[in-house]
Amino acid sequence: MLEKLIEHIKKFLPIAEEDVPVVLSFFQEATVKKKENVQEADKVCKQHYFVTKGCLRMFFVNEKGIEQTTYFALENWWITDYLSFQTGQPAEYTIQAIEPSEVISISAEKQEALLQQFPQMERYFRIIFQRSTAAAQRRLKLLYQLTREELYLAFSKQYPEFVQRIPQYLLASFLGFTPEYLSELRKKMVLKQV
Amino acid sequence: MLEKLIEHIKKFLPIAEEDVPVVLSFFQEATVKKKENVQEADKVCKQHYFVTKGCLRMFFVNEKGIEQTTYFALENWWITDYLSFQTGQPAEYTIQAIEPSEVISISAEKQEALLQQFPQMERYFRIIFQRSTAAAQRRLKLLYQLTREELYLAFSKQYPEFVQRIPQYLLASFLGFTPEYLSELRKKMVLKQV
DNA sequence: CGGATCGTTGATCAACTTCAACGGTCGTGG
């Protein structure tokens, strides 16, 4: 399973075979059950997670007590509450598996130690975060320019298999509307196709 | 003016004095007039901008022909259309000065060359992008959890001087609503205070 | 001084939420 991470790193930079076990020694593996939290809100987020199997979601609980999902992480995606991870403040987000999953993680301290010992890993994380920044810009553009209905269409088109894979109420939350409204949208779309 | 960039880099890592001029030789300076574009939509975004003075905004034009502003960049902030910058595709965003400004910039090619020659700069950009990722998470949380009115209040509270500094229609656009509605919100708030 | 730009106002309208209720399905315990 750790192999998955090495493969991912190798996509972005060369890494000497003899360094592989040393690099990997900074990380730990975990199996996560469905609905299990890897990170609880209000606790400091100590780990940075790399998903090797399954799917995680990140959510916060709003004033009405509703879980608002804002991120999903699939295989080969990094995820964490970066604000808490960086500053050591309590996290605002909970991170939960929505399927039986497998993750690799590294603590903030170990990540820093890894970067000290293997400065070339700065490049790996620089690229990861640069891509994340680009993805955030793209997502924000969609959020600003599309109606909820168009958002649903765009997302369904880009991730058709994923839409099948997750419960509708999570998708509705992620897209920023209610499950009832998603239900209405789906009905409308079926009618149009007939 | 280039001094501002060096100061910023030094906040995150040590840099030998003799390296300073070499590092700086990768960058270029520019003065930008109010309303001048440093980046046009549909052209490939070749530069990564660091603002040393003034303020830039990033926007796209939606289907109704309205300029939708999604980012501001103040002093010591990096900004660009990262998707275009990374992939070489045409940009979706325009980047424009909203005040007379001064920027330092570096092309994608030169940034790569800089990182090859000074690998410690990977750390600098890793930190910049990691913070940017954290900021994006924070912003997304606010967008999902607050009403438009609360967004305006929160933003006014966090950046009171900035709200004074920019035209209201830009602020309304950034917060995701119309200038007319912002006007209504402001009226409502004044009435409450009386 | 004159035109363009910006903020405001009010009426109407569309998008989306809220709430309550119902039916289907899935998983768990007996």
Next chain:
DNA sequence: CCACGACCGTTGAAGTTGATCAACGATCCG
């Protein structure tokens, strides 16, 4: 293996939020 409860998706009515459009005043700047 069945029965029960919890969870999930759906439906429809009523209510909010915020958009749209058109018009007007103020201000800025050349």
